[in-house]
Structure formats: C-alpha cells, structure tokens
Amino acid sequence: MADFNARETVIDLTHTLDDHSPNWEGTERSPFQAKELGNLQRDGYYSRIFTTQEHYGTHLDAPAHFAANAWTVEQIPPERLVRPLVVLNVRAKALQNPEYEVSVQDVAEWERQHGEVPQGAVVMAYTGWEEYWNSQQKYRNEQHDGLTHYPGFSLQAVEFLVKTRNVVGLGIDTMSVDKGATKTYPIHQFTSQNGVYHLENVAGLGVVPPSGATIVVAPLKLENGSGAPVRLFALVK
Numbered sequence: 001m002a003d004f005n006a007r008e009t010v011i012d013l014t015h016t017l018d019d020h021s022p023n024w025e026g027t028e029r030s031p032f033q034a035k036e037l038g039n040l041q042r043d044g045y046y047s048r049i050f051t052t053q054e055h056y057g058t059h060l061d062a063p064a065h066f067a068a069n070a071w072t073v074e075q076i077p078p079e080r081l082v083r084p085l086v087v088l089n090v091r092a093k094a095l096q097n098p099e100y101e102v103s104v105q106d107v108a109e110w111e112r113q114h115g116e117v118p119q120g121a122v123v124m125a126y127t128g129w130e131e132y133w134n135s136q137q138k139y140r141n142e143q144h145d146g147l148t149h150y151p152g153f154s155l156q157a158v159e160f161l162v163k164t165r166n167v168v169g170l171g172i173d174t175m176s177v178d179k180g181a182t183k184t185y186p187i188h189q190f191t192s193q194n195g196v197y198h199l200e201n202v203a204g205l206g207v208v209p210p211s212g213a214t215i216v217v218a219p220l221k222l223e224n225g226s227g228a229p230v231r232l233f234a235l236v237k
C-alpha cells in the first residue's frame with residue numbers, strides 16, 4: 001500500500017458557509033440562516049437546521065442552471081468532479097479593471113509556459129477578487145448603473161477551452177464566471193448547453209500552482225439542484 005501521508009498537500013479552496021458572506025442580491029439579511037434545534041445543556045446533544053440559496057458562498061452551478069434537460073447537481077457524473085486543475089493568474093490585470101475578461105491570450109500565455117491545457121481539466125481564473133470577500137459592497141461592486149462590476153471569463157476563451165481542450169468545469173474567485181456587468185450571461189448559456197459546470201466564489205487560488213494540481217469538487221448531492229454549496233480541495237504533489 002502506498003504511503004498515504006507522503007502523497008499530497010491538500011489546499012482548501014472553500015469559503016466557510018456562514019451568514020455573513022456576500023450574497024447575489026446584496027441584501028442585508030443573509031440567504032443563509034441556521035437555527036439551533038438541539039442544545040447540549042438542554043437536550044444532551046447539539047444540532048441545527050439551516051436554509052441557504054443554492055448559489056451562495058463557494059458553490060457549484062449545475063448545467064441545469066441555464067439549460068433545459070441538462071444535468072442537475074446530483075446527476076453530474078462523479079468522474080467529472082476529480083480532474084486536473086489549471087489556474088490562470090490574471091490578478092494584475094483584473095484588480096485594475098473590474099470589467100476584465102479572461103482572454104484567449106491569457107490561455108495562450110499559460111500554454112506557452114506549461115504546455116497544452118490537459119484534456120478534460122477544470123480551469124479556474126485567479127483574479128484576486130477574493131481580497132474583497134469580507135465586504136459585500138466591495139465584492140459586489142454595484143455602481144450607479146444598477147449593475148455589479150467584477151471580472152469574469154470572455155466567451156472566446158471559454159469556447160476555445162470547451163471546444164478544443166474539452167474542459168469540464170470553470171471556476172473563479174468572483175460571484176460569477178460571467179463578468180458582473182453582464183445582462184445576458186453568455187458564458188452561462190454556452191457552458192450549460194455543453195454540460196460544463198461552474199465553481200463560483202472560490203477561495204485560496206493564490207497559493208495553488210498554475211499547473212499540476214488535482215481538483216476535488218464535492219457538492220452536496222442535492223436532488224434537482226440548479227446548484228449547491230461545494231467543498232473544493234486542490235491536491236498538490
């Protein structure tokens with residue numbers, strides 16, 4: 001048997017699921033609420049009931065989020081959830097420009113340094129936006145136009161990754177793989193129709209090597225879920 005402890009470092013890419021994370025609508029009251037049911041002193045055990053949106057905190061978008069007859073959360077084949085992880089570091093550009101979209105050139109630059117994106121990988125954009133996580137106002141960055149403003153992927157880059165590299169999942173350290181100011185969600189439309197899932201509000205990407213890690217994507221196995229809270233681990237040799 002292999003020495004399990006010598007194998008890999010495990011990096012947690014998940015924000016803690018709590019009642020003080022940025023939420024999609026920007027409401028004061030969190031969509032996540034937990035209430036105590038059992039109390040150790042009163043009942044002899046501790047337990048709670050909680051409610052949450054499917055798209056809150058670090059979460060997975062199932063293809064059914066934007067496409068009819070596509071996989072809901074529990075239907076995504078498990079072999080798609082453990083994959084090579086590619087991290088595109090666009091932090092320097094994205095923190096300067098909340099309209100930044102990860103480009104085909106960003107992918108080409110990664111491939112010049114690390115070789116072709118492996119077939120069937122999960123590709124994540126590290127924009128640095130995580131540094132605003134503790135401020136809903138900064139993280140959503142809603143402006144006078146009534147739209148939120150934060151970086152995302154360009155459709156051209158995503159089409160390239162899905163059509164030529166068979167990427168199975170996309171991830172980002174913002175609220176959405178489409179940039180905040182979109183009204184039409186072109187990335188969500190395209191990926192959902194192609195069976196590609198998303199990971200949003202990802203944490204800790206700054207310490208993951210750009211190439212060579214394995215991602216473990218473990219969403220709640222939620223029946224009929226359009227999305228679900230997810231636990232993400234990067235395994236690094």
Ligand SMILES: [Zn+2]
Binds near residue numbers: 227
């Ligand atoms: Zn979502």
